[in-house]
Amino acid sequence: MYHLKKFNVTSGKYRKLFSSVAKVIDVSTDDKTNITRVYLQRPPVNSLNSHLLTEISYIMDDLEKTKCKGLVLTSNIVNIFSAGLDLTEFYKTDIQKLSNFWTTLQNTWLKLYTATFPTVALINGHSPAAGCLLALSCDYRIMLSPHYTIGFNEAKIGIPAPFWFIEVMQSIIGSRKTELSVLTGQMYKTDEALAIGLIDETAINLTEAESKVNSFFKNIIAFPGKSRSLMKKDCRDHIVQKFLLKKDEERELVIEFIMNPKTQKNIELYFKALQNKV
Numbered sequence: 708m709y710h711l712k713k714f715n716v717t718s719g720k721y722r723k724l725f726s727s728v729a730k731v732i733d734v735s736t737d738d739k740t741n742i743t744r745v746y747l748q749r750p751p752v753n754s755l756n757s758h759l760l761t762e763i764s765y766i767m768d769d770l771e772k773t774k775c776k777g778l779v780l781t782s783n784i785v786n787i788f789s790a791g792l793d794l795t796e797f798y799k800t801d802i803q804k805l806s807n808f809w810t811t812l813q814n815t816w817l818k819l820y821t822a823t824f825p826t827v828a829l830i831n832g833h834s835p836a837a838g839c840l841l842a843l844s845c846d847y848r849i850m851l852s853p854h855y856t857i858g859f860n861e862a863k864i865g866i867p868a869p870f871w872f873i874e875v876m877q878s879i880i881g882s883r884k885t886e887l888s889v890l891t892g893q894m895y896k897t898d899e900a901l902a903i904g905l906i907d908e909t910a911i912n913l914t915e916a917e918s919k920v921n922s923f924f925k926n927i928i929a930f931p932g933k934s935r936s937l938m939k940k941d942c943r944d945h946i947v948q949k950f951l952l953k954k955d956e957e958r959e960l961v962i963e964f965i966m967n968p969k970t971q972k973n974i975e976l977y978f979k980a981l982q983n984k985v
């Protein structure tokens with residue numbers, strides 16, 4: 708039995724979220740297990756703009772505070788997990804807005820990647836670019852088959868995938884496969900993603916996916932949480948430390964790259980192609 712839990716009372720931020728007009732995430736927590744499901748629901752394609760990223764960031768803070776036992780990150784939009792970053796955040800923007808946006812992305816990602824509780828991505832739709840990053844930053848991935856796709860397609864837009872996107876992928880599928888994957892902007896179908904280890908399990912429908920999610924938590928929650936979260940930290944710390952060291956420098960590089968007129972042209976062309984597709 709799920710319901711919107713204590714977030715209204717534990718956090719002023721959540722009071723704000725639930726009273727806001729466009730609710731871009733839906734949150735429900737199972738009373739018995741204290742496992743929370745976060746549904747992305749920003750039509751049409753769950754593209755990650757400042758608002759959606761900020762809401763994810765708030766919920767991560769709240770889940771840490773309320774000693775959450777597990778998070779399932781999924782989508783309420785049919786056929787889409789997340790279309791990645793909202794390209795309008797990059798296009799015809801200004802330096803301050805872009806800088807704020809990138810900082811929000813960096814901070815939100817860090818919270819998801821370093822969550823002390825177990826996290827599962829239930830990938831129930833397409834998941835390109837930063838959508839793929841969200842999934843890869845969880846501890847376990849279950850993806851619906853057969854016709855969805857996942858991967859870093861940035862090369863096709865003419866923008867490089869950031870170093871930390873690449874390092875997260877490397878930690879999961881290895882250097883060689885990651886290099887080929889990012890250089891070609893490869894998007895993988897569910898079964899291909901399983902074959903290279905980008906996802907952990909496939910499911911033919913939501914019922915099967917939910918049952919696999921429950922099995923994952925059953926196995927993992929049986930062990931003391933502290934040792935599990937310490938090991939997770941050790942596994943991810945090399946990426947996190949490098950990220951923290953380079954975070955500010957990276958933001959400047961992103962601004963320089965995105966504000967460049969050639970990049971703006973590439974984004975414009977990509978956007979047009981997306982909008983004009985038959």
Ligand SMILES: CCCCCCCC/C=C\CC(=O)SCCNC(=O)CCNC(=O)[C@H](O)C(C)(C)COP(=O)(O)OP(=O)(O)OC[C@H]1O[C@@H](n2cnc3c(N)ncnc32)[C@H](O)[C@@H]1OP(=O)(O)O
Nearest residue numbers: 751754790791792793794833835836837960961964981982
């Ligand atoms: C030195 C270092 C520099 C680093 C630079 C920056 C690095 C940036 C890193 C990460 C990048 C990203 O995450 S960029 C985003 C990449 N995402 C994509 O390329 C996804 C594009 N979208 C799709 O492939 C498809 O839309 C879909 C498969 C997700 C869904 O397909 P579907 O057919 O269901 O829907 P439509 O294609 O018709 O789309 C509906 C509607 O949404 C608009 N749309 C789609 N994706 C985005 C997006 N990412 N941002 C903004 N808007 C998006 C699309 O244009 C349609 O709009 P209209 O209805 O107006 O036509």
